[in-house]
Every structure is written in C-alpha cells, then in structure tokens.
Amino acid sequence: MNRMAVITLCLVGALPMSAFAQDLSKSNYGPVAGDREFSIAGSGTNDRKFDNGTFGLVGDYGWYHRENIIVGIRQSLNYATIKGEGFKDDFWNGSTRGYANYQFGTAQMRPFVGGSLGLIYGDGVKDSGFAGLEAGAKYYVLPKTYLLGRADYQWFFNTSSDADDAFRDGAWALTAGVGFNF
Numbered sequence: 298m299n300r301m302a303v304i305t306l307c308l309v310g311a312l313p314m315s316a317f318a319q320d321l322s323k324s325n326y327g328p329v330a331g332d333r334e335f336s337i338a339g340s341g342t343n344d345r346k347f348d349n350g351t352f353g354l355v356g357d358y359g360w361y362h363r364e365n366i367i368v369g370i371r372q373s374l375n376y377a378t379i380k381g382e383g384f385k386d387d388f389w390n391g392s393t394r395g396y397a398n399y400q401f402g403t404a405q406m407r408p409f410v411g412g413s414l415g416l417i418y419g420d421g422v423k424d425s426g427f428a429g430l431e432a433g434a435k436y437y438v439l440p441k442t443y444l445l446g447r448a449d450y451q452w453f454f455n456t457s458s459d460a461d462d463a464f465r466d467g468a469w470a471l472t473a474g475v476g477f478n479f
Contacts, residue, residue: 324403326437327364328478334359334367336445338474351377355472357396365400371413373470377421390419392427405437417453427453433472441478447471 328334336357343350352375359369373392378385394415400407413429433447452467 324405325440326405327400327403327407327435327440327443328361328367330361330363332361332478334361334369334476334478336443336474336476338445338447338472340471340473348380349378351375355474357476359396359398361478364403366397367400368397369395371396371415375419375421388419388421390417390422392417394427394429396429396431398431400435407435407437407443409433409435413449413451423453425453425455427451429470435476443476443478445472445474445476447473 334357336355338355339353340355341350341352353373354375355371355373357369357371359367361367371392371394375390377388379388392415394413396411396413398409398411400409402408410432411430413431415427416424417427418424429449429451431447431449433445435443435445437443449470449472450467451470452463454463
C-alpha cells in the first residue's frame with residue numbers, strides 16, 4: 298500500500314471519532330435562554346458553648362435572558378442570639394435585592410460574576426440601601442441541578458453620596474447552597 302493511501306485511510310477513519318468527540322464536548326448541563334432558576338442556601342455560626350450564634354437563609358429566583366445572563370431577585374433572612382453579662386438578646390434582619398450575573402462557559406463548572414442592589418432591614422442593622430459585587434461558581438451535578446458557592450462584597454448607604462465612602466467599610470457575605478433550573 299502506498300503512503301498516500303495510508304494517510305487517506307487514517308483521515309477517513311478519524312472523521313467518525315472527531316464527530317464523536319464533538320458530541321462529548323457539548324454539555325447537556327445548565328440552562329438555556331428562557332429558563333428560570335431557584336436556589337436556596339444557608340449559613341450559620343456558634344461559639345463553642347452554643348451561647349452566641351447566627352443562622353441565615355438565602356433564596357434566589359431568576360430568569361435567563363440568554364444562556365449565560367441571569368437577572369433575578371434574592372431574599373435573605375438572618376437570626377442572631379447574643380448572650381453577655383446580664384443580658385440576652387435576639388436579632389432578626391433581612392435583605393431584599395435585585396441581581397444580575399454573567400456565567401462563563403457551558404461545562405458542568407460555571408464561574409460567574411455580577412452585582413446586586415437592594416435594601417437591608419431589621420433589628421440588628423441600620424435600615425439602609427446597599428450595593429454588592431459578587432463572584433462564585435455553579436457546579437452541575439445533574440443536567441438542571443447544581444451546587445453553588447458565592448462571595449458577595451456589600452457596602453451600605455442611606456444616600457447616593459454615602460455610597461462612595463461606604464465601599465471601604467463594606468462586609469463580605471459567603472453563601473453555599475443548591476439550585477435548580479426549570
């Protein structure tokens with residue numbers, strides 16, 4: 298067999314394998330444009346005697362305008378109990394905010410970045426507006442079910458002139474949870 302025939306047979310034989318490889322690279326995981334999303338996450342802390350502690354829940358509901366852009370609303374609810382010398386107090390607070398995120402890629406692991414704007418209110422905080430920048434990742438364990446990790450840097454303000462100064466005095470909010478596309 299001559300050299301040209303061997304090369305031709307190798308190329309022809311590789312075509313079905315390359316088509317198969319392309320099918321494997323396409324992900325069946327994650328949302329498509331028009332899908333909705335719901336996630337729930339929680340957090341908590343306690344001291345070693347369980348005298349002082351916090352607990353929080355976060356729920357997200359969003360809409361995919363494109364496969365990689367989601368816009369939605371997020372609700373947080375937090376509870377803290379603090380015991381000290383001669384006092385015990387319980388605090389509730391919450392926040393409601395709109396958010397927009399951009400997701401990278403189409404694989405099972407999807408990093409994202411975004412921002413949020415909303416209100417914080419309750420017993421243990423000064424009622425005010427806040428803005429936030431966020432980054433995180435979703436890892437799809439099933440085609441429409443994912444694990445979520447997110448870090449938000451939030452700064453609080455009462456007027457728009459407060460927002461510039463407040464950025465330096467912001468706070469981190471860390472979230473871990475599970476979500477679903479439908």
